Amino acid sequence: MPGRSYIERAVECADTNALRMALYQATRDAEIAAITPERVFGPTTDAIVFSDHDVALIRAKAVDYLLTEPYEPALPIPSRDEVVELLEMAEARELGPDDLIMRHHIPAFEDMPFQAQWTGEKTIPEGYHVAIVGAGFAGVAMGVQLVQLGIPFTIYERRAEVGGVWSINTYPDVRVDTLSFTYEYAFEKKYPWTEYFGRQSDVREYIDHVARKYGVYEHIRFDADVQEARFDETTQCWTMTVRGEDSVAEVEANVVVAASGVFATPRELSVEGVSGFTGRIVHTAQWSEDVEYAGKKVAVIGNGSTGVQLLSKVAEKADSVVVYQRTPQWISPRTNYGVPIADELQWLIQNMPFYWNWNKYVAGLSTIDLRNVLMPDEEWIAGGGHISERNDMLREMLIAYISNQVDGRQDLIDKLVPDYPPMTRRPVVDNNWYASLTRNNVELVTTPIERMTDTAIVTTEGETRETDLVIAAVGFQTEKYIWPTQYYGLGGASLEDVWTAQGAQAHLGMTVPGFPNMFMLYGPNSQPVASGAGLPTWFEIWTRYIAECIVGMLEKGRKSMVIRRDAFDEYNEQLHEEAKKLIYLMPNSAMEKNYYVNEFGRLQMNAPWNGEQYYELCKSPDESHFDFTEAQ
Template sequence: MNPQIPDRSFVERAVADADVNVLRMALFQATRDADIAAVRAERVAGAVADSVEFSTEDTALIRSKAVEYLMSGDTADVDTVLSTEEIDDLILMAEARALAPDKLVMRRRILSLPEWPFQRERPETVSVPDGYSVAIIGAGFSGIAMGVQLARLGIPFTIYERRSEIGGVWSINTYPDVRVDTLSASYEYSFEKKYPWSEYFARQSEVREYLDHVARKYGVFEHMVFDADVTSAKFDDAAKTWTLTVASADQTPLTVVANVVVAASGLFATPRELPIEGVAGYSGRIVHTTEWNDSVEYAGKNVAIIGNGSTGVQLLSKVASEAASVSVYQRTPQWISPRAKYGEAISDELQWLFQTMPFYWNWNKYVAGLANNDLRELLIADEQWIADGGVVNKRNDAMREMLLGYIRAQVNGREDLIEKLVPDYPPMTRRPVVDNQWYASLTRDNVELVTTPIERLTETAVETSDGVAREADLIIAAVGFQTEKFLWPTEYIGEGGVSLEQVWNVQGAQAHLGMSVPGFPNMFMLYGPNSQPVASGAGLPIWLETWCAYIADGILEMLEKGYDSVSVRREAFEHYNEQLHKEAGRLIYLSQTSATEKNYYVNKWGRMQVSAPWDGEEYFAMCVHPRLSDFEFQHAKTK
């Protein structure tokens, strides 16, 4: 036996832990086994998304053949260079359905067979002038992605991070049980292959370690400046450059000049304040979840948790297991859903399979996003279905019934809780929340769900509008972020001295493809307004790579043609946003059944502000390369 191959029982356990569709695709791509090709995959409709399933006999065949293949020791990496037609055939096999050609373009890249599926290469015709630089603001997922792209292009850059470490939101949030709410396999860059995540849904500390690893491995870390808060950035109309004012750790302001600015501060950068009377007079401790640290004590305390979004739902179980009492204050019920393998570790056997079996990592990444490809179907009202007595459409209503059953099961059928927990709006209208035993924790003897509105804080308690005051030693403010404040608090001043805040105060934050705004040349943003599509098999890091490549195209075009500035034309910006808001009007976010007044997806002007209303493939077609006719290129007047 090859000494590098574990014993047969280990391999069998590894194969048993594997996703059968992922295993089938990896095995077929590596061996082209006719028996595996003949396996019949059945696409089964589900309440949320379709699944691909196999008979018991075929499942056994796939697993058996995989064991024999792995035991043979003949698992050296197979050639990954496939034709477009070959990749498309594999994708159709994996999804067990026919797909139109335009639905395959991004899917081919999600599979991540090339070393760099999304990044741009620098043409030989492009040279970089001495002193040229790009300033990136923020060292989270977005800033690192931009840094990796620029490092590959050989374009000088500096990343300014206002905190003392890398990670962005994954540095700020350290509250109990904080973790990703999408599979780790879809929350990673496409170019960092086979990263050994320890859990299916990675915890905060591991995500931050991952970002640190990527930044160091790909030559980005040495370009970072920490404790550097960019307070303002002003465009020089004549020189076509940006002047940044940077507050350093000792508060000494620095002035930096950059040719291009990329705002990568993220959507979840500005905590929302606790909007309750009496905060100043409360004698206990109030901790926003972004302020959590090791000094926060909740064991044996009377704790109030205000908020039931993703943050409040994640931390309740851990806090309730040690606190004397927990009062959970819920303003609006949420649709909170289960996730398979949430909180589970990835076994050593499966870790070995990721590293050993050709293409298993690729297909695992692809299949991890399959359920998200068709989510848009949940968001479009079916008028005939509604006329016949339905609420939204067949699939959305089925999801509602599934979640109702889940609530009932988790709270042991307690009607007093069910009555308070069921939302009066359709699923998917607001950001979905992943359950971390939140419902079950409400049934604990030391936990009380409070739905009466909070009136004020007294010196020692939280008082609700019915006059009841519940004692609290510690208040955890799980009230989220000011997502309407894109790029805040940095002040961006564009052409003619106009600030971005002035522009966005008219109808809210808007950008062309979420990345650029007229009047702000050489400025791009990542995870800007209406960025992420409502349905996509690609996770956020892959979208960041896509946007970074788009930005790189704009910079390369300037460098190659000798221009000093690039700015999106107003007519292109306005046309795009007209189409965006027209398309958004088809979705339930803006419908009468939506709780729009309590939904950060929608701003106070009644516009969608976070997501792009298209599916992933359609939006990717817009973002894969800039349409140069949408932009104006200029030379500096000072030359």
Template sequence: MNDRPVSVYRRPVPDDLPLAGPDGDPAPVRARLADAEPRTLLMVLTHLTRDVSHLDRFAAVCDPANAESGAEREADEIRDLLADVLTTSAPRETGPLPSELFRRMASAYVHEPVDEEFVPLLLDQCGFAKLDGAPAAADRGPGGDGFHVVVVGAGLSGICAGVKLGEAGYSYRIYDRNKDVGGTWLTNVYPGVGVDTPSHFYSYSFEVNPDWPEFYSKGAYVLDYLRQCADGYGVREHIVFETEVVSCAYDDASRRWAVTSRGPDGTEEVEWADAVITAIGVFQGAVRPDIPGLDDFAGTVAHTAEWDPSLDLSGKRVAIVGTGASAMQVGPAIVDDVAGLAVFQRTPSWVMPRRKDDLTVPEGARWAMRHVPYYGEWFRFLTYWFASDGNFVRVVVDPDWHMPDVSVSKESEAMRQWLLAYAREELADRPDLLEKAIPDYPPFGKRILRDSNWYRMLKRDHVDLITDPIARVTADAVVTADGRETAADVLILATGYQVLPMLGQIDVTGRGGTPLADVWGHDNPRAHLGTTVPGFPNLFVLAGPNSAPNHGAGVNILAESQIHYVVGCLDLLREREARALEPRQDVHDAYNEQVDKALEGRVWSHPSVRSYYRNSTGRVVVSCPWRLVDYWTMLRSPDPAEYTLD
């Protein structure tokens, strides 16, 4: 049994009420609620009172038509009523919401139907299940009986794996090549780095953080959150830092894995494990572009994935190569400091509108998350809903669509027009930039990026957007194919990360000494449910082939879903008194046939799209073709009939 804290961030519950003492003055609490989100306050009011009449009475606050100016009277009345509920000793309903009531509230909240199939996912991923007293994994009793697991990587997924393995009673050790936890949030420190998934969802469902300072927080805050989770759950004491796993070899006789690691002094050691979980993520190191003369550049060359925080850009002429996610964050972050900024673009990106200039979480909302029961969970649901499966319809190809070159369906075209309207509004006075900034592929074909003042940056007098191909780099300039030279003191490579070969940094061999590299080839990885591979017993790949939710949400839900499945597989081994589990080849093949067939009807396979989602033959190897609710449901528990156990 895990004796670690139930929670790192304490979550308010009805037993904490009344906030101002029995029959206290509601005025101070009412004042605190002034900056909180009205829709969310309505859900809290309904949740605490179970009075569903509130949903009809105050429906106007949930109507998007009133987002800017309407429903203020209703919002004020909700605050008054809730302040009374929070500050009096009147009886309050506690315990889980009935499923139908939750669905009715959820549908009112987002002003659209929430189908029954989403309810289990929402209760789990928005944190209600644990908060309302559902049995935790640790309540199942000790597991493992000496069964030992090695986890590779101590980022978001690896920490989550440690938490859940510990809860389930399994012995585990985590190896990470870095000096601390955090993975990409530890190593990526370039200016402006942060999440483009809403902060209140980009976190663990079992650790709803009330203290995010911004709705899209910077990387340092994400790293701090992960550190606190690793420390609070005792995961850190299971981690070996500055140590890289170089090989994992399955031993047929003992049905165990020999895991070879290399420490900071170069010494290699072998640890035997019953199972191996790889949690190294999709991105496995910086991609350095093959540009003639790049090594001859006399100034500073900095890749966003390998940033030196001491680099001073003040007054420098800076050239950025690339216009993807990291470029769109670093450019606006440095534009005020540099003397000149040249952006070299190969392919433009679709840019999601910036909803408002100030993305700071109001203090009243943060207070509500710390003190008002259910506020944080309901707000998490709100951020999740509009950044997840609602987008799925926009990636599904309509074979009869009449504009297949630029969009894939009516919904896709509506999305394109929305993004176009935003670009046109932002660049209304710069038609030259507008022409360069609009992609020629459908929305979601590549990752849609959140605007961090990108368009506004491009309009600055000392910024130049260059779309001619780079021909070469000289000692002090970047030369394009048309012969134009752009002088530079610093060259920033925002050129992305190595994705394939997947798990390429580890020499993995399975049954009979078969290398995983031979099974997958250089760039054609496949797995059952994106997680397990025939011939490689008790090997579990997190963020594996065709598991990424590229239509929305974040890696957090992927990690939790897959780890839940992995622990289920380990429990299945224990229940069957077996030592090894691997997917049947026919089951694996049939699943991947379904994946390929489904992907033919998704925007990522559009002929105009070239992205890291695809391999050298054009097959999409990263994206999951299903909705999040579908994939989450698939991973609820392993089907013994799909596996060989011995």
């Protein structure tokens, strides 16, 4: 047990609200319960603010409690009513029934909060097998579900390691842009993240750790590229063509789960003359250790999350860097971005009962009401505002941040402030990008690129800039879900062809008519626009839904299931109508340059509901939405 001074440093590192909640849950201290923080109106959500006196009281009591060496396993898991009481305390407001459909699961007090269960006799026919395509966050989550249920499966991974996008992307300073405390599975408790925002290598190691710990790893076939999957209407099974290192084989599966996601196919750099360029061009998703940028004349094309993350590191060593910006982004700071988690806080997470749970919950509070920022306020607009009081407050905050970061240089400010509302495109986290633009060896160019010569980039104004290395931070073909595998359903219909009419659509982001026993993870319109839960938690929710579909078929002797066309159409029409209420589809939202919206003017990335509403839809499958084929 460390001494008092060490523990005092630990509680000073802790989130005050999470510390208060953990302390109260463990001790039921009336003095802690009497603390009433203030909810302060803010640009994305209300902040929970404590007085200095209350902060000191919480910390002092936490130190005294920790010195008693509490033993968490001896403390009871709270009932649902107790959790609701605690949630209202954490948020400093009353919560209604519609606020509590999903919220009470987020602190993850149960061992496996989103695990599917057998409801009757466990019956698995001989030879029954589930195929999962991809061993990233999604595929491993699906594997955990099936291990717990005892259902045979194989994960086919085209790379030599787990990780998905966290294996592919290794460019300089790549990391998550959401807090590590929310970017983790709910079933893996108290993982010792090294930084508040995990680096690529740390995230990949985390996925590897989970795969090994939960018995998924031995089910993975590496260097196994699933090139196509065809549904056989006679056998009601899928036949997959899998290319290995030196062979091609056909394998059969009763169910296929496509877990390759949306960020699997890099977007090509489409510039006249690109093939004749004699320098090096590297897409950020194809980065390798042999990419040399020290002392080079570097061009960074793109200013999305990737381009913003890498600029600072590249500019430190390059001779010069030219940043080519097509569309300005709203780029915002994050507290503790790039900061290691102190040893003292690591100790507290492991030893303070319930702190991990409440830290997870409090870390997500900034997004739990985020949908409000996405809703235009007509009365506010009529009074001269842009979108709403919150959104306009966010706009002013970000403009002030830009000005501060570029030392008030109006020439840069004029190029950097977008003409569309904040939050209409994916938020980008600043990694010293704005400040890097003020370096003597960095130039921001907003004139469009016209062509490339063998040694240079030429803009439409005729300016030529000699270039040794082009870093293409141009993103992914996000319209190509679950690529590069080709899927063929009933009648040999290709999923790619099915999606040509209005873009990629699915029921709950997981199923498509005409494709029996096929499920998707991180499919079209998957993640809700606001929920308080990180993406890995949603993978657990979606994989539970899929696992319950599989269990239901096995328990009831069914061979296959497929989403009904009427259920699919009704759901997607509701989704589109709901999306029209949000700023994504407003005329001034830069729709034509926003991968959230497809070429048909439909929202394609997010589910337009809040987390509570969307969770209600996908917490369990509704059999009336499916057609079934009985086993013979």
